[in-house]
Amino acid sequence: MSSDPFFDSGLRRGRLGTAHLVFFTVAASAPLTVLGGGVTTMYAVSGNVGAALSFILLAAVLAIFAVGYAAMSRHVANAGAFYAYIANGLGRAGGVAGSAVALAAYNAIQIGLYGLFGAIxxxxxxxxxxxxxxxxxxxxxxxxxxxxLGILRIDLNATVLAVLLGLECVIVLIFDVVSLGNPAGGSITFDGLAPGNLFTAGFGAVLAFAIASFTGFESGAIYSEEVKDPRRTVARATYIAVAFTGLFYAFSAWALTVLTGPENAAAASGEAGAGVVFGALDQHAGTVIADIANVLFITSVLAALLSFHNGVARYLYALGRENVLPRFLGATSNRSGAPIAGSLVQTVLALVVFMAFVFTDRDPVVDLFTWLSGAAAVGVVLLMTLTSAAVVGFFRGRPGPETAWQRVIAPTLGTILLAAVLGVLLVNFDSLLVPGSPSYLKWLLPAIPVVALVIGLIWGVALKSVRPEAYARIGRVTEEGLHEPGLHPVPDAERDAWATGHRR
Structure with a gap:
């Protein structure tokens, strides 16, 4: 065992189960925030009556992505998640590039949420x-x-998220019941779920908002070193998160059209915004329920903040542990097992960025939240596209129990579909911005994760010369429990040799 105090304790294994991971992933996408902010804005901006169906469409795409993602999770357990996946499938330098995109995207959404939280x-x-x-x-x-909370036990964080997520889902369900019980015109219509109403004007804008609403579902692999069963937990949690968010968001978005009338959803959302939701609760469920909903809207953002903070901290931990970034980032708390250095660095970075928006007198929602969440959406879709391609590379020529569907067909199809979604998102990026925003933002903000990708790739290539030992252990698998007959978690002999030497 290494005498290095940074590595004596490491992340605490066995503390998280499938339910815990579902809480982290679904809380990151913040259901009440999606309904009150994302869905109403989607209707207002796009004017698309069938927008609710987009959540089902994207859930299908993400489910295809999850096939390869889940298969690879049985072989690769690393707190760097997509960083390790890409490194093992597309090469070490590619893994570092992926980690840069992940840090840019997850830091952006996490910091942007401070603006939304403060404003509401x-x-x-x-x-x-x-x-x-x-x-x-x-x-x-x-x-x-x-x-x-970021420096405390991860299961405590999961408990906090479970309580907040459960309460906000109850409020969303109350809104759904209220909407279906008080339909515009006196009858329930399914026009909001009709395919013919989705594939019309505004479809690109709808996809841009919908994919942003799913951000966070893919984060289960970040906790793969801390779960009880790394070969199954990540896969189960990912499938549950995709199914739950896709169906829940689609149902609630459709319920809104029932309440307002499909033809009035855009106008009502544009005029009242989140007031469509909270106003309906106030009118039909009572002021007390409406006030509770407002409080839970606030805690919904807080839950998402905590979830993304934990994700960033673990990326930094993995990169510090493998000496891709400064080694001190690999420090964990001996008491809680939390990645304390990564958590503190993310905390400081968040303060610096959102206070910079304060000192420059920028609006917390129009500027801080909208700008950074849009950039984050591009980064996450780019990251998933690279990961899906990495699955194909990882399984090429490797024996194992996975089927051709898991190894090649689904990951290839997922790569193509995600690349298409990324293209639609880039073309329609200006729809994520408030009208009147400077025109250069629709190019500058999506460029953030792309620039991060290039910088990460350059650093990854440079590491081969300047830190060959660090380069050799990029994306290493750390969960010995992954190994079982028929599985080959660490096919790279050089990485095996390093890991064995480190344990000694």
């Missing part, structure tokens, strides 16, 4: 308690809470 809590406290403080004061409160 500011409005709530002002209207309900006449407490008038700047948005960034409330953002700092969330920053402290997330920072403290």
């Amino acid at each position: 809590l500011k409005d709530f406290m002002s209207s309900k308690f006449d407490i008038n403080l700047q948005w960034w004061v409330w953002a700092l409160l969330a920053w402290v809470i997330v920072g403290l």
Whole structure:
């Protein structure tokens, strides 16, 4: 065992089960935030009556992606998740490039959420308690809470997310029941789920918003070193997250069209925004329920903040442990097993960025949240596209129990479909921005993950010369429990040799 204190404890294994991972992945996409913010904005911007069906369509695409992703998760367990997947399938330099995209994307969405949190809590406290403080004061409160939880036990974090996620899902279900019980015109219509209404004007904008709503579902692999059964847990959690979010979002988006009438969904959403949801709850379920819903809207964002924070911290931990980034990032807490260095670095980075928006007097939602969440959506789809391609590379020539569907067909199809979604997202990126935004933003913001990819690739290539030992262990598999007859978790002899030497 190494005497290096950074590596004496490591991440705590066996603390998370399938349910825990589902809480992390679904909480990251924040169902109540998606309904109150994403769905209403999607209708308002696109004017597309059949937008609800887009969630089913994208869930099908993501399910195909999940086939190869799940198959590879039986062989590769690494807190760097997609970084390790890409490294083992497309090469070590490619893995470093993928890690740069992941850090750019997940940091962007996490930091952007501070703007949304601060703005909605500011409005709530002002209207309900006449407490008038700047948005960034409330953002700092969330920053402290997330920072403290980030260095505690991961199962404690999962418990917090479970409670918050459960409560917000109850509120969304109440809205759905209220909507179906009070349909516009007195009768329920299924026009909001008709394919003919989806594939019309505004389809590109709908896909852009819908894919952004799924961000976070893919993060289960980040916790693969901390689960009880790494060969099965990640796969199960991913399938559950895709199915749940796809069906739940589609049903709730359709329920909104029932409440307003399909032909009025765009106008009502454009006029009232999240007020469509909370106004309906106030009118039909009572003021108390509406107030609770507003509070849970706030905690929904907090849950997403915590989920993405944990993800970034583990990426930094994996990269520090393998000396791709400074080695101190591989430090974990001896008490909690949390990646304490990565957590603290992410906490500091978040503070620096969102305070920069404060000092430059930028709007917390229009600028901070919208800009960074749009860039994050591009980064996550790019990352999934690379990962799907990596699955094909990983299984090429490797014996094992996986079928051709898992090894080649589904990953290849997933790569093509995700590349198409990425193209639609890039072409329609301006739909994610507030009208009147500077025109250069539709090129600058999507360029953030692309620039990160290039920088990461250059650094990955450079590592082969400047840090050959670090280069040799890029994307290493750390979960010995993965190995069983018929599985080949670490086919790279050089990486095996390093791992064996390190344990000694």
